Amino acid sequence: MSLQDFLEAKPLYYKEIDHERVHIAYGLLKPHISRPKTVHVVGTNGKGSTGRMLAHLAYKGGLKTGHYTSPHIIKFNERIWIDGEDASDEVLEQAHQKLYAILDKEMSESLSYFEYTTLLAFVVFEKCDLVVLEAGLGGEFDATNVCEKELSIITPIGIDHQAFLGQSIEEIATTKINSIQKQVVLAPQPYEEVVDVAQKIAQEKGAVLFLNTVFRAGHKRLMEKVQEIAKSLSWGAYLVENAMVALQALDILDIDYDIDDLESVKLFGRFYQLKTNIRIDVGHNPLAAQAIVNAMDPETVLIYNSLDDKDYERVLRTLKPKVKRVEIIKINSQRATTLGEIEQALQRVGLEYRYYEGTIKRDEHYLVFGSFYVVEEFLKSMESHVSK
Known part of the structure; x- marks a missing residue:
């Protein structure tokens, strides 16, 4: 069975x-493959962009580098860079045939979609x-946490996936940070409790904890260079x-890099400028909204929808100061929030809204935001509509 058919048969x-x-x-797999030097990226937001910057700089510096991320936007191949x-x-097909033969039919079919694709x-x-390796959900019990x-x-860790990870920020942080082993870089955190949890777990595990805030304080020129590159690329x-977290990780691993190579990194879906007046971002929770609101253009048209386990009302309140109106885009997911609930949230927040009909006006700025599903649906609609 081909990889595509095999994966399509698995429930998500x-x-x-x-x-x-x-x-x-x-x-079963471990004796048959070699394990390269591995970096595990865990958190609520920023995993994809941090991991891609790190992988891109290492690759441009001369290392054969792989980056595993999820989910994909358009095609499965995006997950394995x-x-x-x-x-x-x-x-991918060659790897599938090798993996399936090693694991055998029963084990291969018993694994979840994410477990199999991780292997x-x-x-x-x-x-x-x-x-x-970018963790999927959580950390300690994530499929990416099987290897050294x-x-x-x-x-940054925030409140998300409470049904799986815990109700409090301490519980969520504990589940994620329990995945650490030898050494760990802690990005700047919106919740001080996360720093306390990280220090406690690092001490229990005998791991070396590097605070990125300390690294940044000691690398003023590096920070200025990153800010210069960010300005040229219109980054938030x-x-x-x-980027500073990625650079610290490379320094810890003693991997050479040229900071100018940041200029060529492609962060598709991460506040990505698709056209001069359109940005797409796969962020989906309040922490992601807080991260991008300052970088948004005033009077932005927000093309939006949400999965039902997200605090979409808080997301909308966070983005409201920069939003001219919201255009609700319909998405194809069993986890999508009902359109009526989105409408009620918009009414409570006090935002003008309508439904997205595929029209993009040249004289307005747009942000497509809400999840990978939202961005995927928007990109599909772009293929079938001509901009006006």
């Missing part, structure tokens, strides 16, 4: 997850010098912070 969501299953599967490109269909990435990346790693990066301030 499970009511209960067997956390031991992926460890057993990895135990190697040496500056998404993995080809041929490379698939390990096969693709086995000849790399460096691998950057030289460094963990903890990006949060991407500057993510």
Whole structure:
């Protein structure tokens, strides 16, 4: 069975997850592949951009580098990036055939979509010098946490996925940071409690904890250079912070890089300028909204929708100062919030709204925001509508 057919047969969501299953599967795979130097990126926001900056700079510096990220926007290949490109269909298919043969039919079919694709990435990346693994959901029990790693990066942690990770910021941070092993970089955090949790867990595990705030304070010229690059690329301030975290990780791992290579990194879906008046961002929670609101143009038209487990009213309140109106885009997901609930939230927040009909006006600025599903649906609509 081809990889595409195999993955399409797997459900994306499970009511209960067997956390031991992926460890057993990895135990079967491990003797058959080599493990490159590995960085594990865990957090609520900024994982994708931080990981991609790190991977891009390492690759441009001469290392064979892989970056595993999720979910994808348009095509599955986006999840498995190697040496500056998404993995080809041929490379993925070869890895699938090898992995399926090692695990056997029963084990392969028992694994969840994310568990199997994580192990698939390990096969693709086995000849790399460096691998950057982005956690999917959580940290301690995430499928990406099955292997040894030289460094963990903890990006900003906020309130998200409470049903899986816990109700309080301390519970969520504990679940994520429990994934660390030898050494860890802690990005600037919006909640001081996260720093306390990180210090406690690092001490318990005997791990070395590096605070990015200390690193930034000691690298004024580096920070100025990143800000200069960010200005030329129209990045928001949060991407500057993510870049500084990536640079600290490279320094800790003693990996050479040229900071000017940041200018060529592609952060598709991360406050990405799709056209002169259109930005797309796959952020979906209040922390992501807070990170980009200052970078938004005034009087922005927000093309929006949300999954039902997100605090979408708080997201809308956060973005409101920069929003001219909201255009609700319909998305195809069993987890989508009902349109009526979105409308009620918009009414409570006091934002003008209508439904998105595929029309983009040249004299208005747009931000497409809400989730990977929102960006995917918007990009599909762009293919079938001509801008006016």
